[in-house]
Amino acid sequence: MATAEIQLEAPGGKQLPTAASESRAFCLLRARRLNTMAGHALRSMRVQLVSISFASVVMWLGLYILFQQGFHFIHTGLIHVGMRTQFVHAIFNVFFLALTVMLMFSSAIIMYGNLFKTEEVKFLLTTPARPERIVIHKFHEAVFFSCWGFVLLGSPMLIAYGDTALAPWYYYLLLIPFMLAFVLIPAAIGSIGCLLVVRLLPTVRLHALIILGAMVIAAGLYSGWHVLAYQNRNLMTMSWFTDVLTRLEYSEQRLLPSWWLSTGLLEAAHPSHSTTGRPAWLESFYFLAVLGSNAMLLQLILARVAVRCFRVSYSELQGITRSKRNNHVSWIDRVVSLICRPLPATLRMFVIKDLRLFRRDPMQWSQFAIFTSLLLLYFFNVRRFDYAGTLEQWVTVISFLNVAVVGLILSTFTTRFIFPMISLEGRRFWVLGTAPIKRDLVLWGKFWFACVGAIPPCSLLVLASDISLKIVTRLPLVAVIHQVTCWMLCLGLAAMAVGFGARLPNLREPSPSKIAAGFGGTLNLVLSALYIMLIVLLTAVPCFFWTETGWLREINSDQSILFGGTIGLGTPGAVVIGFSLMLILAGCATIVPLRIGIRAFRRLEF
Amino acid sequence: MINIKQVTRTYGTKTAVDGLDLHIPRGELFACLGHNGAGKTTTIKMMVGLLQPTSGIVEIAGFDVVKQAREASLRSGYVPDEPYLYDKLSGREFLQFVAEMYGMPNDVAAKSIDKQIRDFGLGGFVDQLAESYSHGMKQRLVFASALLHDPELLIVDEPMVGLDPRSMRLVKDLLKSRVRNGGTVFMSTHTLAVAEEIADRIGVMSQGRIQFLGTVAELREQLSSDESLEQLFLTLTEEEPANFVS
Numbered sequence: 114m115a116t117a118e119i120q121l122e123a124p125g126g127k128q129l130p131t132a133a134s135e136s137r138a139f140c141l142l143r144a145r146r147l148n149t150m151a152g153h154a155l156r157s158m159r160v161q162l163v164s165i166s167f168a169s170v171v172m173w174l175g176l177y178i179l180f181q182q183g184f185h186f187i188h189t190g191l192i193h194v195g196m197r198t199q200f201v202h203a204i205f206n207v208f209f210l211a212l213t214v215m216l217m218f219s220s221a222i223i224m225y226g227n228l229f230k231t232e233e234v235k236f237l238l239t240t241p242a243r244p245e246r247i248v249i250h251k252f253h254e255a256v257f258f259s260c261w262g263f264v265l266l267g268s269p270m271l272i273a274y275g276d277t278a279l280a281p282w283y284y285y286l287l288l289i290p291f292m293l294a295f296v297l298i299p300a301a302i303g304s305i306g307c308l309l310v311v312r313l314l315p316t317v318r319l320h321a322l323i324i325l326g327a328m329v330i331a332a333g334l335y336s337g338w339h340v341l342a343y344q345n346r347n348l349m350t351m352s353w354f355t356d357v358l359t360r361l362e363y364s365e366q367r368l369l370p371s372w373w374l375s376t377g378l379l380e381a382a383h384p385s386h387s388t389t390g391r392p393a394w395l396e397s398f399y400f401l402a403v404l405g406s407n408a409m410l411l412q413l414i415l416a417r418v419a420v421r422c423f424r425v426s427y428s429e430l431q432g433i434t435r436s437k438r439n440n441h442v443s444w445i446d447r448v449v450s451l452i453c454r455p456l457p458a459t460l461r462m463f464v465i466k467d468l469r470l471f472r473r474d475p476m477q478w479s480q481f482a483i484f485t486s487l488l489l490l491y492f493f494n495v496r497r498f499d500y501a502g503t504l505e506q507w508v509t510v511i512s513f514l515n516v517a518v519v520g521l522i523l524s525t526f527t528t529r530f531i532f533p534m535i536s537l538e539g540r541r542f543w544v545l546g547t548a549p550i551k552r553d554l555v556l557w558g559k560f561w562f563a564c565v566g567a568i569p570p571c572s573l574l575v576l577a578s579d580i581s582l583k584i585v586t587r588l589p590l591v592a593v594i595h596q597v598t599c600w601m602l603c604l605g606l607a608a609m610a611v612g613f614g615a616r617l618p619n620l621r622e623p624s625p626s627k628i629a630a631g632f633g634g635t636l637n638l639v640l641s642a643l644y645i646m647l648i649v650l651l652t653a654v655p656c657f658f659w660t661e662t663g664w665l666r667e668i669n670s671d672q673s674i675l676f677g678g679t680i681g682l683g684t685p686g687a688v689v690i691g692f693s694l695m696l697i698l699a700g701c702a703t704i705v706p707l708r709i710g711i712r713a714f715r716r717l718e719f
Numbered sequence: 720m721i722n723i724k725q726v727t728r729t730y731g732t733k734t735a736v737d738g739l740d741l742h743i744p745r746g747e748l749f750a751c752l753g754h755n756g757a758g759k760t761t762t763i764k765m766m767v768g769l770l771q772p773t774s775g776i777v778e779i780a781g782f783d784v785v786k787q788a789r790e791a792s793l794r795s796g797y798v799p800d801e802p803y804l805y806d807k808l809s810g811r812e813f814l815q816f817v818a819e820m821y822g823m824p825n826d827v828a829a830k831s832i833d834k835q836i837r838d839f840g841l842g843g844f845v846d847q848l849a850e851s852y853s854h855g856m857k858q859r860l861v862f863a864s865a866l867l868h869d870p871e872l873l874i875v876d877e878p879m880v881g882l883d884p885r886s887m888r889l890v891k892d893l894l895k896s897r898v899r900n901g902g903t904v905f906m907s908t909h910t911l912a913v914a915e916e917i918a919d920r921i922g923v924m925s926q927g928r929i930q931f932l933g934t935v936a937e938l939r940e941q942l943s944s945d946e947s948l949e950q951l952f953l954t955l956t957e958e959e960p961a962n963f964v965s
Binding site: 127128129130131134135137138141142145146149150153232233235236237238239240241242243424425427428429431432433621 | 728729730731764767768769770771773788789790792793794797799801802803805807808812815816817819820821822848850868
């Protein structure tokens with residue numbers, strides 16, 4: 114007690130921590146947490162680590178091959194080096210501009226959750242930690258979450274380009290600082306925007322986000338339309354390239370970080386083609402310096418905004434009262450209730466409860482909106498291609514490819530939103546576990562929730578694709594097969610997400626995105642992709658050869674395409690067999706995971 | 720030590736704290752009582768800098784908690800009703816982090832951490848990850864972290880919730896010892912027996928205002944009653960216990 118008495122007598126002697134020691138403390142905190150998590154993962158999650166690493170490597174290699182083939186295609190299509198570089202520059206500009214917008218939004222959303230919804234920040238605000246230090250600490254977390262996706266997507270593309278363009282060694286070395294400096298810029302802009310929106314528009318922050326999001330989606334759709342609303346059938350000709358370049362000009366704004374990044378990287382990749390007369394590597398460094406200095410400046414601005422806004426915003430946000438909900442059933446619930454009428458009343462209530470929880474969680478539905486926008490953008494663009502005129506023999510393949518795309522996007526939805534549901538339910542199990550209902554009902558509720566949410570939109574998207582490709586009028590049977598395949602995909606993916614979610618739950622983690630990113634979620638995603646591939650191939654291959662040997666035979670003389678017909682794949686019998694096998698596989702993929710999940714859920718101790 | 724001057728705090732149209740005036744001198748153990756929604760936690764959150772008053776001033780040791788939030792928090796320790804711990808840090812690592820946050824020199828921090836580990840009996844689990852702690856263990860660690868920098872003021876929100884009798888005794892002894900040594904304690908509680916046992920003064924809040932301020936004896940005198948604090952509280956706040964016996 115001696116120390117206590119001395120300090121109580123001289124309270125003025127206490128010193129606030131210096132900025133350096135505060136920074137050191139936060140670095141140490143992060144290092145210790147990472148170290149503990151890494152140690153825990155290495156000790157008790159080896160299988161999960163190996164699986165996740167394997168899946169990531171496979172995905173990375175797949176992307177790398179895809180990009181390399183793409184760049185190779187451009188290289189062989191465009192002999193003129195300057196034109197080729199200009200074309201790649203335009204592609205990079207668009208790609209990085211799209212990433213800039215996505216990173217800005219994702220960072221803003223992550224920062225909102227990080228700063229205003231976490232217990233950690235609540236704790237830190239009661240300590241003498243500087244508000245700007247807390248914001249920067251959470252900002253670095255947001256950058257990390259944004260960055261790994263960018264690295265996973267961007268690095269195979271950039272390395273593939275380097276390989277194709279025979280870039281010098283320092284191009285590869287510069288990739289990491291370039292990507293890091295770039296990613297900090299949109300993340301900082303998103304974070305500043307988040308703080309300002311909460312400070313200036315605290316009561317309408319969600320509305321502001323929705324309006325901004327709608328504007329960005331509209332801009333994305335417009336630019337997609339602008340680029341692809343083009344009927345030149347002379348693909349890969351000089352006039353086609355020139356026209357595409359003109360349409361991509363909007364992304365070539367020299368004040369955009371995306372332009373600095375793409376220009377800097379291309380300078381490094383082509384040492385003999387510097388446009389300024391200076392050595393290319395030096396030119397590349399200039400762009401890196403521009404990116405780096407802007408990233409640092411934006412961090413400084415973020416810190417200043419945090420000093421002025423953060424504490425007061427936090428306080429004001431706590432003071433906002435939510436409007437009382439009227440005691441009536443909303444129209445969405447009534448519609449879902451109507452759709453679920455064949456289900457038992459208890460099950461129906463589970464579906465409606467999950468829907469309410471989902472739509473009242475901005476973190477959930479905002480990510481859902483981003484996924485949906487991407488899907489819509491894809492389908493919006495698909496109909497712009499003039500398949501019927503230029504790629505007629507591939508129309509069946511493309512239509513099945515669209516079914517597969519719907520399935521793949523749906524698998525990300527089920528993994529991200531359905532898989533974590535059982536884990537999250539575990540935290541509320543005191544109410545369900547003590548209610549006089551069978552545990553199985555909880556799982557069936559999730560399953561039907563997923564089906565009701567997935568089947569109508571997926572079915573409509575596939576139908577829209579078939580209408581735009583004229584499958585409905587020319588090949589109605591194939592359109593029916595598409596619909597059935599789509600429903601089977603929905604059932605199987607929903608069952609897998611629910612079943613594996615119950616078999617591999619993470620009852621300690623409150624964040625659904627972190628649950629989905631864990632071992633169970635990754636396994637579910639990989640198995641879902643495998644399931645989609647098998648289901649689509651089982652129907653697509655016989656259908657393709659059947660249409661080739663039948664309806665399209667008159668217009669198609671490519672013998673290689675007709676090879677399938679010679680081994681019996683082009684017969685109606687093959688279509689029936691493929692279709693039946695697809696149904697059997699879908700049945701297994703629906704029943705087996707659900708059974709596994711139900712058994713595990715019955716035994717689960719909460 | 721605590722100076723709350725004409726403080727009002729609103730949540731939208733609802734007034735949680737309404738023109739509150741409260742002065743708590745050094746060396747006092749003050750218990751803030753009141754039913755749910757009376758404004759106790761809002762008052763505490765304003766004292767620790769989580770909320771800012773809509774109007775009025777809150778001063779801790781002479782520092783305005785809005786304008787000099789860091790200086791004020793340097794002089795106070797806070798034990799919330801639902802404490803936060805980093806799951807992936809051990810108790811010792813958490814204490815080291817808190818010591819850094821409060822700008823404690825390494826040698827002073829090391830001594831203080833050892834003292835808190837001894838005082839709160841953390842030795843058996845302080846090097847385990849916090850994710851494995853029971854509620855009582857967490858509460859003891861949070862008390863240790865709040866006292867690590869030896870604050871002049873300890874602010875405690877519902878200190879007895881979920882504690883076993885031994886831990887409750889530990890907390891009561893600790894609070895009394897802080898006050899004996901010249902410190903100040905502001906405690907919000909629903910456990911009226913504890914307030915009656917250890918508080919120098921009590922404040923009864925209702926609808927954001929102080930309805931009574933004084934000692935338990937003064938409350939008895941005011942209500943002309945020799946009843947327990949629980950009954951006095953119910954009388955004062957006009958809440959009758961529900962009659963479950965037909």
